[in-house]
Amino acid sequence: MxxxxxxxxxxxxxxxxxxxxxxxxxxxxxxxxxxxxxxxxxxxxxxxxxxxxxxxxxxxxxxxxxxxxxxxxxxxxxxxxxxxxxxxDQQAVARDVITAVLTQGENYGAQDLGGGAHVTIDLSSPNIAKPFSMGHLRSTVIGNALANLLEKMNYSPVRINHLGDWGTQFGKLIVAYKLWGSEEAVRENPIPELLRLYIKFHEEAKAHPELEDQGREWFKKLEDGDADAEQLWQWFRDESLQEFNKTYELMGIKFDSLHGEAFYNDKMDRVVNELEAKGLLVEDEGAMVVKLDEYDMPPCLIKKSDGATLYATRDLAAALYRQDTYKFTKALYVVGNEQRLHFRQVFKVLEKMGYEWAQEMHHIPFGMMLKDGKKMSTRKGKVILLDEVLQTAVDDVKKVIAEKNPQLENQDKVTEQVGVGAIIFHDLKNYRMNDINFSWEEMLTFEGETGPYVQYTHARANSILRKAGYVENTAVTLPEGALEGPESWAVVTLLLNFPHVIKRAADEFDPSVLGKYIIDLAQAFNKFYANVRVLAEDEAVKQARLQLVAATAIALKEGLRLLGLEAPAEM
Known part of the structure; x- marks a missing residue:
């Protein structure tokens, strides 16, 4: 078509x-x-x-x-x-489109562009022992939606949660735990307690700067394999992951790999040795770097003057490991816009090393989640916790459903689907490069351009089909006048564009292309329903209109699924 x-x-x-x-x-x-x-x-x-x-x-x-x-x-x-x-020819097009959607069902819009090739997607990647904040939401939901979109294009996405589980902050946390922590408090409430200790360390360090030295010493012990330091680090990591997994489960997000920064500790020598062997590593003010003058970029730091490796070294090691393991066709890094230079440097170093596949590595930047117009900071305690936001959204939806539809079956499940969906959709309807200001009012409004509005439209379409006793039928015949008029045609043309929209969203690595589309489809459908008598007296006309309703429900459900939202049949 x-x-x-x-x-x-x-x-x-x-x-x-x-x-x-x-x-x-x-x-x-x-x-x-x-x-x-x-x-x-x-x-x-x-x-x-x-x-x-x-x-x-x-x-x-x-x-x-x-x-x-x-x-x-x-x-x-x-x-x-x-x-x-x-x-x-509206009749011919409507017949073709509705037939295609009803016949293909959830496969409508699928295209074999990837041939099953692997695409690694670095997403979410929260820091261990810190709360999963609203600041991490963007990487998580954008990355998950891109994985779904690429899967629809017949790529095999590899969802990688590159956990922030290494660095000086763990030395600081160990110091804080030994001074002010208790095992019981951490086990009872892991993330909030570890956050309290982290914030307290920075507050105390203002008056006692020697704490910073102690933090560095304990991290050095961790790097050197000290048993006490390793045991505490592993415990902080396990407790954190357990908490994170509750949030991921609520959002319906799974990962194929949880290899974080620590995993690459024994893989960085390969990078340094290879750079030396290829004559790319040079000394610069005591540090070892790869020069990138020809790209008008500052040098990429590989080793500090004290011999410590850096983020770039780790990301180079990760890229080599992932190519060896997955033979990826593309590698995506869904990381904030402020890391743009870092990834440009890493990709260029890999190109200079002679790896042609580096040209298919893409940084997928996005704007910040702001609070009162400012960046959120864990260190200063100015952070909004994602699980609290999700729970508040679910509680709000519960009140609305209890008031509007108290007889609804599976109320708990539906309120979860709609509440979580409201948060995810609020992010994904926005162009990913835009900053988003955290606002309870805008996020939890269940009218207008929101996830619950699209979900409700899908539920309404299903309700119409149920009440009409609609039986699935892929043989589409359109009697004269059944789908005439601008309202019907608007829905048909949007359904026609569904495969193009999915491909564009995948090509541009931008889920908002699909987010905006399903808002348009929901609005067009509601206009159609308000202006066209679906349950017409003529049985053939009624059947044709019900088939358009069924096709719309399929496209809305699949569009929501690709963005990471559920589509309840009743609300």
Whole structure:
């Protein structure tokens, strides 16, 4: 059903341009009265040496029989100035689209672009012994949605939670625990207690700077394999993961790998040795670096003057390990925008090492989650905990459902699906590069452009089908007038675009492309339902309209699933 492609093929033959150029030139008019597609002829004026309106008329005259012969369902061609406007045959298109959605079900929109190849996705990656804050939400939900979208394109995503489980902060935490902590308090409430100790360390260190030295000493012990330090580190890690997993479970997110920073401790020598062997490692003010002058970038630090390795060394080791393990076609790093330079440096170092696959490594940056317009800080205790936000959202939904639909079955499950969905969707409907200001009011509003609105629309479509006693039927026949009118056509054209939207969201690594689309589809469907009598007296007309409702429900459910949301059948 790629009508745009078929129309572009016919235009390309008539105007003697390549298919890619014609496809780019084809536009979708903002006003439906101007057709479903439009082709501007201004660009042809130079080569054909005619006025664009004359060219448009000539091309249209040749296209009419060509389109008919090729079986492209165009009901009308109009020349308006320099534009050729194409009006699709609404009956034929509606029949094709609804048939495709009902036949393919949740597979509608799937495309074999990846051939099953692996794509590693570095996402979430919270710091051990610190709370899972709203600041971590973005990497988690964007990364998970991208994994789902790429899976739809027949890639095999490898979801990697590159945990922040190494570094000087663990030395500080060990010091804080030994001075002010208790095993009982940590076991009872792991993350809040470890956070309290972490914050207390920084407060006390202002008056007692020697604490910083003690923190560094304990981290050195940890690096050297001290049994006491290792035991505490492992315990902090296990307790933290147990807590994190509750949040991941609530959000329906699973990982294929939990290898964090510590996993690469014994894999960094390989990087240093290889860089030395390839003559890429040079000394700079006592440190060992890889120069990147030719890319107008500062040098990439590999080893500090005291011999300690850095984040870049670790990320290089991780990239080599992942390529060896997964043979990835692409590697994505869903990490905040402030790390842009770091990843540019890492990718260029890998290229200089001679690894061609480095060209398929992509940093997927995103804006910050702000509180009162400012970045959140764990160290200063200015943090909003994600599990608290999720629980508050669930509690709010519970109140609404208890009031509006107290007889609803599986109330607890549905309130969880809608509450969690509200938080995820609030993030993913925004272009990922935009900063998002944390706001209870905006996040938990269940009207307008929200997850609950889309979920409710899906539930409403299912309710219509249940009440009508609809029986699944993939044989679509459209009686005259069954789906005429702008409201029906708006839904049909959006369903037609579903595969294109998914591909674009995957290509651009931007789930908001799909987020905006399902809002549009939900709004178009509600307008259709408000203006068209679905349960018509004529049985054939009623059946056709119910099939459009069923197709919409399928697309909404699959769109929500790709973004990481559930789609309750009742609300």
């Amino acid at each position: 790629p009508y745009k492609h078929k129309i572009a093929e016919q235009i390309a033959q008539v105007v003697n341009l390549d298919l890619a150029t014609v496809t780019k030139m084809l536009e979708t008019p903002k006003d439906q009265k101007m057709g479903d597609l439009a082709f501007p002829c201004f660009q042809l004026a130079k080569t054909l040496r005619k006025a664009p309106p004359v060219i448009a008329a000539d091309v249209a005259a040749q296209l009419t029989p060509a389109l008919q012969e090729a079986g492209v369902p165009v009901s009308n061609l109009q020349v308006v100035g320099a534009y050729i406007n194409f009006f699709l």
